[in-house]
Amino acid sequence: MALNVNIRKRLGDFDLQVSFSAGRERLALLGASGCGKSVTLRCIAGILSPDEGHIDLDGRVFYDSASHICLPPQARHAGYLFQHFALFPHLSVRRNLEAAVPDRSRRRTLIPELLRRFQLEDVASLRPRQISGGQQQRTALARMLAADPTLILLDEPFSALDSYLQYQLELELLDVLEDFPGPVVWVSHDRGEVFRNCHSVCVLDRGHSQPVRDLETLFHDPGTEAAARLSGCKNYADAIPDGTRLRLPEWNLTLDCGRPVPADVSRMGIRAHHVHPAAPGEANAFPCRVERIIQDLFTTIVLLRPLAARPEAPPLRMELDRTLWRGPAPGGELVVALRPQDILLLQET
Amino acid sequence: MVSLDWFPLLNSLRIAAISTVIVFFLGILAAQKAARLPPVVKGILDVVLTLPLVLPPTVVGWLLLLLLGPRRPVGAFVLERFGARLVMTWPSAIFSTVVVSFPLLYRTARGAFENFDPDLAHVGRTLGRSNTWIFWHVQMPVCRPGILAGTVLAFARALGEYGATSMVAGYTPGRTATISTTVYQLWRTGDDAGALRWVLVNLAISAVFLLAVNLLERKPAEGRNRAWR
Numbered sequence A: 001m002a003l004n005v006n007i008r009k010r011l012g013d014f015d016l017q018v019s020f021s022a023g024r025e026r027l028a029l030l031g032a033s034g035c036g037k038s039v040t041l042r043c044i045a046g047i048l049s050p051d052e053g054h055i056d057l058d059g060r061v062f063y064d065s066a067s068h069i070c071l072p073p074q075a076r077h078a079g080y081l082f083q084h085f086a087l088f089p090h091l092s093v094r095r096n097l098e099a100a101v102p103d104r105s106r107r108r109t110l111i112p113e114l115l116r117r118f119q120l121e122d123v124a125s126l127r128p129r130q131i132s133g134g135q136q137q138r139t140a141l142a143r144m145l146a147a148d149p150t151l152i153l154l155d156e157p158f159s160a161l162d163s164y165l166q167y168q169l170e171l172e173l174l175d176v177l178e179d180f181p182g183p184v185v186w187v188s189h190d191r192g193e194v195f196r197n198c199h200s201v202c203v204l205d206r207g208h209s210q211p212v213r214d215l216e217t218l219f220h221d222p223g224t225e226a227a228a229r230l231s232g233c234k235n236y237a238d239a240i241p242d243g244t245r246l247r248l249p250e251w252n253l254t255l256d257c258g259r260p261v262p263a264d265v266s267r268m269g270i271r272a273h274h275v276h277p278a279a280p281g282e283a284n285a286f287p288c289r290v291e292r293i294i295q296d297l298f299t300t301i302v303l304l305r306p307l308a309a310r311p312e313a314p315p316l317r318m319e320l321d322r323t324l325w326r327g328p329a330p331g332g333e334l335v336v337a338l339r340p341q342d343i344l345l346l347q348e349t
Numbered sequence B: 001m002v003s004l005d006w007f008p009l010l011n012s013l014r015i016a017a018i019s020t021v022i023v024f025f026l027g028i029l030a031a032q033k034a035a036r037l038p039p040v041v042k043g044i045l046d047v048v049l050t051l052p053l054v055l056p057p058t059v060v061g062w063l064l065l066l067l068l069g070p071r072r073p074v075g076a077f078v079l080e081r082f083g084a085r086l087v088m089t090w091p092s093a094i095f096s097t098v099v100v101s102f103p104l105l106y107r108t109a110r111g112a113f114e115n116f117d118p119d120l121a122h123v124g125r126t127l128g129r130s131n132t133w134i135f136w137h138v139q140m141p142v143c144r145p146g147i148l149a150g151t152v153l154a155f156a157r158a159l160g161e162y163g164a165t166s167m168v169a170g171y172t173p174g175r176t177a178t179i180s181t182t183v184y185q186l187w188r189t190g191d192d193a194g195a196l197r198w199v200l201v202n203l204a205i206s207a208v209f210l211l212a213v214n215l216l217e218r219k220p221a222e223g224r225n226r227a228w229r
Helices: A037-045 A094-099 A104-117 A133-146 A161-179 A191-197 A213-222 A225-230 B007-034 B038-055 B057-068 B073-082 B094-117 B118-126 B131-142 B143-158 B165-166 B179-188 B192-218
Strands: A001-011 A014-022 A026-030 A053-056 A062-064 A078-081 A150-157 A182-190 A200-204 A235-238 A240-242 A247-248 A253-256 A267-269 A285-295 A300-305 A316-322 A333-335 A344-346
Touching: A014 A026, A014 A037, A014 A062, A014 A200, A026 A037, A026 A191, A037 A150, A037 A182, A037 B118, A078 A133, A078 B118, A094 A104, A094 A133, A104 A133, A104 A191, A133 A161, A161 A191, A182 A191, A191 A213, A200 A225, A225 A267, A225 A344, A285 A316, A300 A333, A300 B118, B007 B038, B007 B094, B007 B143, B007 B179, B007 B192, B038 B094, B057 B073, B057 B094, B057 B165, B094 B143, B094 B165, B131 B143, B143 B192, B165 B179, B179 B192
Parallel strands: A026 A182, A026 A200, A078 A150, A150 A182
Antiparallel strands: A001 A014, A001 A053, A053 A062, A235 A267, A240 A247, A247 A253, A267 A344, A285 A300, A285 A333, A300 A316
8 A cells, every 4th residue: 555645736935845655654744834734635635736746546546747637536535634623513423424424224334333433322413513522533533434535634633632632532543543554644743743643754844845754763863954843953053064073163163973974964953952961071062151041841941052152153952851950040151061973963954 | 445455465475486596596606606716706796796786776677678678689589489578577577586686695695605614525525425415415504594594685685676676577456566566556546554554464474584584593403404405
């Protein structure tokens, strides 16, 4: 089973150019809002048409601009979970499921089974607005599966829910997806959600897709600043490669990276929780002035300025467990260090 | 006291009913098309389709006569070909009531369609349902309050139409007389008692009609599911 997507679409002020393949694994489309994630998903489902390109599932062509093929959504059988579920508001839960099954005899066996499996029997005769958010999502999932889809497309499935409910529903959704034999494309802007639920990831940066990677690679070697940002990295600086070292003109530092630095590296990234107070004799240690201290729920955020930094240089953000912070008050000095393997070598785009 | 001749009531009701059915389908069709048009085209179409709402009914009547009169292009053609006069018969009034009440349904239906969440149609399509099924089983029921309101307004307007109707269908007792033209005729001839009777009849119909609509709307089909058709 493989979904192959390679499309272009002009979208207002930018060009959407997306290319990826998804096998029987869950692929995340990760990108900031407005980068074209949902449009891509809609093009796959057939709700929107790309300007050019090719989409097929196991060789069954959904769309091909060269041979003028564009199957309607009805012929693509893509299960699409909409952001706000798009339940039919005038129909009961049961009738919502029945809407996906035109055949009456199939209805009789399938619908009771789905209602049971998704624990919707008690609310089967209620309207969507009369049931809880969790029940709404289960109804949407059951309706999607009732139509017997060949692939599943999830459009930010939890964006409308609070974090506790989201956690519950994620587990339920995973159960459903584990049993599903086809490709799953999961659109998200939330790196945690992607990390917990998907196997591989395709980063979309202002409409342009980057190569599909597995999740470990995204977090340990994001490659570009856009991917690093999406993976949650907060510190960046201009960088000049120098053998296995990196010169950072803004901070007036030279750091050992412990590996050869490719010549095309122009930025460095370091995660805030990888910045740490230096142990005696540690490599890549440098003194900083403490500029601000912010207490978060479970962490202490310390904004640091390397002593040798230029005035316009960005501050260095350090995050550590609240209980571990023993440093000086703002204005004081602190020596911090970066482990060579934690330094992310990045390209600008 | 002579017994009341009920013809104007029958005539008004049949004219209003037929024109409401016509306007229902025409208005929804136009609203459905217009909701998908680019803004500029929609703006122009909107002006054209809404014009009859703001024009004096006499202007509408005059324009209709220009088109349908026995010596005018369409009227002459139909008279020659089918031997039917398009003006001064009771069905002639349907032309005027359709034109005058169309904008009411068109505008309310278009508003309802524009507020309709397109994702509801999209999800129906990904579930394999035809566009026709989605229109009748999702879009129309979801937009039902707006469309119902438009239909009521269109019927009420058709029932009360006077200006254009009196020009296109005239006033012939027992043949083209409607309640509104009868009230005018009775008042003109000084029969205030007769006019009052028809005024009361008209008030009663309107009150019953609006009441029925309110009752319909108050029970939004809890537990049941209504689809159009």
